[in-house]
Structure formats: structure tokens, C-alpha cells
Amino acid sequence: MVGERLAIRVVKSNGQIEDFRPEKILRTLRRAGANRKLAEEIVKKIEASVYDGITTKEILRLVKDMISERQPPVAMRYDLKDAIMRLGPAGFNFENFVAELLQCYGYQTKLRSIVKGRCVQHEVDVIAEKTDGDFIRAMIECKYHNLPGGAVGLKDVMYTYARFLDLNEAAERGEGKWFDEVWLVSNTKASSDATKYAECRGIKLICWRYPRGCGLEKMIEREELYPVTVLRSVDRATLEKLSSAGIILVKQLLTSEPRQLARTGLGKKRLSALVSEAEQLLGKKNGVDRAVSRCAIV
Known part of the structure; x- marks a missing residue:
């Protein structure tokens, strides 16, 4: 179980201050595909590292560093907001x-x-x-x-x-x-x-x-409609080349015809690495029930 809540305040990106809530990290990690044991292990490490006045940006960096060592695809999904x-x-x-x-x-x-x-x-x-x-x-x-x-x-x-x-x-x-x-x-x-x-x-x-x-x-x-920027190796130049070829979703790297991939101007080795990373991201999540009810809004 997640440890007792610490009397620590965090500074959000908009300057607002709120209490540190480790359960939010746990929920986000689970939604990103981390199994409960790993998610709780990371939350305990974060609880031991945070201090009063820490920023949410720093907490995000700590979580991403920890999860990247164990499960890179989970780290990519956890980083969705910044990827957008x-x-x-x-x-x-x-x-x-x-x-x-x-x-x-x-x-x-x-x-x-x-x-x-x-x-x-x-x-x-x-x-x-x-x-x-x-x-x-x-x-x-x-x-x-x-x-x-x-x-x-x-x-x-x-x-x-x-x-x-x-x-x-x-x-x-x-x-x-x-x-x-x-x-x-x-x-x-x-x-x-x-x-x-x-x-x-x-x-x-x-x-x-x-x-x-x-x-x-x-x-x-x-x-699983992730933007290509969720892939850790996609930098600004790569994004521009993918976008110019009409590729903006990770899924498109796996479904596009070779001719469309060639229009990116990226070399075969680079494209192969991106496809491999895409396959890793879209693989089966570890023990997480992915069934979600449909949204009436769409």
C-alpha cells in the first residue's frame, strides 16, 4: 500500500500550491500500464525524495527516470501530457x-x-x-x-x-x-x-x-492514439519530417505504406528504430485491464 501522506506542499506549473498526493502518482502509473507492485515501489521512492516546495515538474522527472529504467513503454505513456x-x-x-x-x-x-x-x-x-x-x-x-x-x-x-x-x-x-x-x-x-x-x-x-x-x-x-512525440527519440527535426509526410500518430508508423514513410526523408535505419519504438509502446500492457466505457461525447 502507498505510505502515509507526507505534510509536504508542491508547486504546480501555474504557481498554485497544493498538498503532495502520492495516490495521484499511483493512479497515473497504473493507467499508463505499470503493475501495482512496481507502481507502489516507485511511489515509495518518490515519497522518500520529495521536499516541501518541490515542483510538479521535478516530481514528473523523478517518476519518468525511475519508470524508464524498468518499463520504457510505461514511461512514454506516463509522459503523454508533455508529449502533446x-x-x-x-x-x-x-x-x-x-x-x-x-x-x-x-x-x-x-x-x-x-x-x-x-x-x-x-x-x-x-x-x-x-x-x-x-x-x-x-x-x-x-x-x-x-x-x-x-x-x-x-x-x-x-x-x-x-x-x-x-x-x-x-x-x-x-x-x-x-x-x-x-x-x-x-x-x-x-x-x-x-x-x-x-x-x-x-x-x-x-x-x-x-x-x-x-x-x-x-x-x-x-x-492508443498517441502522438509521435510520445516516442522518446522523436526530436523537433524528426517531428517536422514525420508531420510533413502526414504522420502524427504512433500507430501510423506501423500502418503507413513504405511510400509514405519514405516521404519523411528519414533514413531506413532511423525509420526502423522509430518503428521498433512504436511496436514497443503499443505492446500489451502488463496486467492492466484496458477496457474503458465509450464516451458519449464522440
Whole structure:
């Protein structure tokens, strides 16, 4: 069992201070695929290493170092949040990632489309359409943060909803596309006001750990839709080459045709190493039940 909670405070990336909670590390390690014995062993070592005022970034580094020595694939999955931030610095790759993610959930997607609104034209990050059952067309705004501590705020959801209204007002006049749904997808958490407004206006808000049990991280983990940046050997230059060839998910390294892999411009030896790392990541998790209920949001 995890040891007794220490009277230690940690500093979060946004500057907030909270009590050290070892059970959070245990849950995240288990979700990443570590068996209970190993997860509890690492938590005990972390409890012995932390000090009052330690940052969450330092705790993350300690955990990753420990788990990397024992189970590298678990370390990669544990690093998911930072891996998504490494898609930046701009949001271009995050938009590509969201589009690929939704395709794996049965949507047809279009990136960065210019659509006429009643007042002005809008560039819609992702248009997602689903045709199984009732036809659905969604306007999707991607709100990407490349630094810890960022959050979706009230202004973000209000801005997204205003654009949605302007687009549909044009459609009502026969001048543009009609959108049945409006989504905002982000790689960070959302403020309480943002979630309240989204719920009130019927905006599908998908953020880190929101909605509860159906957040972005759950959508990724459920279908193993990890970004290539979760692979430890993918640096900035490699990411750019993979992205230029339309490869943004780890799965694509295993499913892409040789011609598409060749378009990356990476050498055979480098590609072989990446494929090997991808196979290691997507292998069977050690003793963890991966069954997760479907999210109504998608």
C-alpha cells in the first residue's frame, strides 16, 4: 500500500500550491500500464525524495527516470501530457493530431477550411462529419498550449460560440455551411466558468480530464492514439519530417505504406528504430485491464 501522506506542499506549473498526493502518482502509473507492485515501489521512492516546495515538474522527472529504467513503454505513456505539448510551439500539429484522432473515431475531417459567416469569413480549425446514423457536421476550434499552466478560459468558449453563431446565421441565409455542433478541444484543463458556459450553450468541450472520464487523455488512451512525440527519440527535426509526410500518430508508423514513410526523408535505419519504438509502446500492457466505457461525447 502507498505510505502515509507526507505534510509536504508542491508547486504546480501555474504557481498554485497544493498538498503532495502520492495516490495521484499511483493512479497515473497504473493507467499508463505499470503493475501495482512496481507502481507502489516507485511511489515509495518518490515519497522518500520529495521536499516541501518541490515542483510538479521535478516530481514528473523523478517518476519518468525511475519508470524508464524498468518499463520504457510505461514511461512514454506516463509522459503523454508533455508529449502533446511537444507538438508545438505553434498549434498546427495539434490541429492535425485532433483531426487524425477524430478520424479514428469514425469522423471525416477537413483541416483549416475558410467558411463564410454572416459578418466575416472564418478559418475553422477542423470540420468533422459523421454519417453513420444521423448526419452530423461539427465546427471544431483547437485551443493549444505549449507550456504547462495554460487553461481554457471563459473568453475562449465565448469566442468559439460567437463564431459558431456567425457561421450558422450565414447558412440560414443560404450563404455558407450549417454546423450541427460546436466543439472546443484543448490539451490543457478548463476553468470552472468555461465548463459552465460550455454546458449552458451546448458546446462540446474536450480538455485534459474534462469531461470526467471522457477527457482528451481518455480518448487517446482508449484507442492508443498517441502522438509521435510520445516516442522518446522523436526530436523537433524528426517531428517536422514525420508531420510533413502526414504522420502524427504512433500507430501510423506501423500502418503507413513504405511510400509514405519514405516521404519523411528519414533514413531506413532511423525509420526502423522509430518503428521498433512504436511496436514497443503499443505492446500489451502488463496486467492492466484496458477496457474503458465509450464516451458519449464522440
